Amino acid sequence: MQATSAGGVGLLALLVRFGGGHLTRPERLAVAVSVAGLALLGLSLPAGASHGALPGWMAPFGWVLASAAVAAAAAVAAGRLLRPGSGLAVAAGLLYAAGDVATKAAVGGTGPVPLFATLIPVCHGLAFACLQLSFQRGAAMATAGVSALLTNVLPVLAGLTIFAEHMPGGTAGVLRGLGFAGAVLGAALLAAASRPEAARKTRQRNGDL
Secondary structure (H helix, E strand, O other), X not given: OHHHHHOHHHHHHHHHHHOOOOOOHHHHHHHHHHXXXXXXXXXXXXXXXXXXXXXXOHHHHHHHHHHHHHHHHHHHOHHHOOOOOHHHHHHHHHHHHHHHHHHHHHHOOOOOHHHHHHHHHHHHHHHHHHHHHHHHHOOHHHHHHHHHXXXXXXXXXXXXXXXXXXXXXXXXXXXXXXXXXXXXXXXXXXXHOOHHHHHHHHHHHHHHO
8 A cells, every 4th residue: 555655656747747847857767766666566466465463662662763863864964965845855754654653553552552642643743844844945756756755665664674564475575675675766866866956056046146
């Protein structure tokens, strides 16, 4: 389900294109890599996934705390290295995914349940604020695209690591691994694409002034 939802990045690219927007060559490459990765994830779905036992509270709580710390760094420091708005979009994706992890822990009965029930609105509220701020600063692919990919792909990683879900064996396992890597790479490319070009245009505008 997470992989299918993340596939919206391809639809977003089409909407930008048909709406009169322009996708740079790096953006088209990033979208192609993302969609290819999501397609590989889709091909691995018939193999299903085995579920392990629910973890103790420390693993999902640690994931949420680490996500919040990385989100803060992305919103503040990474904004200087990535495309305008992308740092905040990364933060939004991390926080939305952290909220999903807290939801899985709470629904699964990982105690203390009130702790994770409290973290759900906190994570999603902060993620919403970061996403709205990113929309004010950057283009659609650099904000909504990056956020959507991370929001849906990171919980897959959380399932494999802290919730003890197992990769399928054989070809399906290879496809799922490659697909996950492609989706993450696509998100990274979207966040970084055309940053030099944006900086060049900014310098030109400053020079004109």
